Amino acid sequence: MDLVYDVVVVGGGVAGVSAAIAASRIGARVLLLEKDMSFGGVLTTALVNPMMTFHSPARQVIGGIGQEIIDRLVSVQGSYGHIDDPIGFVKSITPFDPEKMKSSLIELLVEEGVDFLFNSLVASVSREGDSISTITTESTGEKNRVNAEVFIDSTGGGNLSIRAGAYYNIGDGSPSSCQPMTLVMRIGGVNREEIISYVNGNRDDFVINEHTDLSYLGIAGFFSFMNRIDDYGISFKRDRLLFFEIPYHPGQVFMNTTRYPGYANTSKELTKAQSKGNIDVWRFMNFLKKEIPGFENSFLIQTGCHIGVRETTHIVGDYVLKTNDLIDRKPFDDSIAVGSYPIDIHLPSSAELKTISIPYPGEYHIPMRSLIPKGLANVILAGRAISADHTAFSAVRTSPLATATGMAAGITAALAVKHRRLVRDVNIDLIQREIVEMGGIL
Template sequence: MQEIRVGKRGWKMYRQEYDVIVAGGGTAGIAAGLSAARAGAHVLLIEKNSYVGGTAASGLPFIDFFNRDGKQITAGIAEELMKRLFQEKAALGHIRTSGGHLNSVTMIDPEWVKITAEEMLLESGCELLYHSFVCGAKVEEDCLKSIVVANKNGLTEFRAGCFIDTTGDGDLAKFSGARYHLGRESDGLCQAMSLLFKLGDVDVERATSLFSENPIPACPVGGDHEYNLHISGKLSKWNDIILKEGIFEHPDHNIWAGTMRENELTYVNTIRVSEKNGADAYELSEAEIEGRRQLKKVIRFLNAYVPGMEKAHITSIPNGIGIRETRRIDGEYILTGEDIIEGRRFDDCIARNGYCIDIHDPKGQGWGVSRIQSEEQSYDIPYRCIVPARIDNLLVAGRCISTTAEALASTRIMPSCMALGQAAGVAASMAADRKLAPRKLDVKSIQTILRGNGALI
């Protein structure tokens, strides 16, 4: 096992034991690292990429800080990040939408997410270790004691008072022996993946005028007037071309895209890769290849047939295909689709969400939504959903929490993941400080701290 060595002057010195270790630097991991460090814990955040941000760093906008009635449901660290981005002219702020399945959209600049989130983490005292990922764990009597991390230095063992799995795929939970489910209950298939991409030299006003669902009227950075900055709808008017040229397998293909800057689409979401397991390295590799194969066809189609995109060209592709669903840990409570539709409340609430159930068919045949039906148009996520059923010294946050496949289709959005990460960070720092298993913590104490830090619960 690789030992950490002291480097020359100016090199970062990493310990091998921390109060809290966060595995994964996506949106949930950012919030977890921040809240744990701000609570006084010595924190290490481990990230496989060269930056933090996860899906937000791919350009996908934050959606549904609000419910359908226009009431803000998520705040805390997620709102703080948005305000910092807005100050950098790297976000347009929250924009309420009308029609469609979204309640609000917050357009962001993905490159500034990387910069701003990193600054916030460093300011908190959280240490960052990039180009590294968890590849093993040591468990004694159902208690997680240490993890094994792989990077250019080889294999290194790290110990902590408490660990947080924010890998998205539940990698650390799996290596720790936690029970989990993969994909939907009927056949184990996961929701379709999407490879996002950014386009330059787009006449955004012209292109977005073709789509009326969920309009986002705003003035982009660099612009001088308002117009619709969002594409949300189907490519139905081009069905004959799509099927004839084999661009997609099915008619009425969905497309979502949007921007915050003039002359670019910061993200385009239309590629769909189905029947692949994103938690398996071989299938994930196949999905990446298939995503780029589709991308080549898509850009040629957009250039040839979509007004406003005649000169569009790819300016960037994220570092990895977008994964909606893989493992879900078995926690002390399993959140269900019924809980979401009925807008259920829980005494141990640590996060709230107002987003619908949004399922991208695992076989690639479109998507569908189910809306929250309660009067408050939101639901609670209980603390028990982030506590594995039988492994101690471990919490999970983000899309790998304890839910059914149906419920995951709502909880997986970024504001919800950040709210869960913030709660996990508070709980982990408390568990490490008091030398208690997370399941034995007083949830009311966690809730008090969260409210004091701006969380809406």
């Protein structure tokens, strides 16, 4: 089947959803393609929770469609909205129910008139000069030829751009340097009062905001217990437990603790990590039940549909965002979004984290040039796919910022179609004005 649109978005995480909505609002005919059977990306399929962060220490820095998604979730008791981070790592966190996010994202897309297809994997890309002319998608028993004026790549690793011939790097220069993967667990039967009592009596065993009252349970710690995991035959290494309560589900938490090194763009290494995770969860549950206060009667509800992938490939854009750009809070005339998540590197060969804080007010800017892949004329990057080096990527990869870069990508794509321009030639003042009118923050 041949499908023809103004803008085609590949990848239905929150970046892709935000891009599709934004482009439709500007007047483009939009198709959103997703390889899985739900929208939300790692937030829904890998259970990554909570979102962090919509705020710098000084102000809210993520608005627009990202905030609209949260408002929708709050209205259906799918989120508490933004709350202070009990760990103190960032200013705010935004816990949510992934099942309600799935339905809320579909509702938003339908309301905005966006067409979308699940179970659609890009199999091939055809180019005319520097532009993608057609992509071919495959699903069960079906192939589609999809044509568009502009394509938005929100695939995380920039897979669409790579298929089109874009330049890219892997991790910090090699597959073995990619940040490890995590299989998140949804656990029920947790005794929050027992956990709170233990935390209050042993605060030096936790990373905790000194002002938190633990009215919401977000825990990083139990450090003194973690040397016991080897006794349970658990294959991963980690120096702490990390878990967060699920809104409106008493006694349930998302446990984000496992770590599995590997290059997720190869089936062999992805399979190895997923398989280890599926085996480890039962040994890990045994460890929790026998060792950790408050988990004596806990039980596993589910794991993510697939293991959460942090890092694979980095597209080389017209501008590659660098580590010092974040630390020095470099200004850009073509800024299209503001981020505030710190540099946060999960080391593949270690149980520990490497973190670098951004000087107050803890904000950095994302230039439009980092959304344009070098050598391609009608492709825009969004979300984790934006161009950044390995260290800067560890800060800009998070979901709230993905909604902002997605919204900017969608606006730019629709304006390129409307004014018959190449994406890198769209007037930046016009892009920035539309971002602000749509509720974005610059």
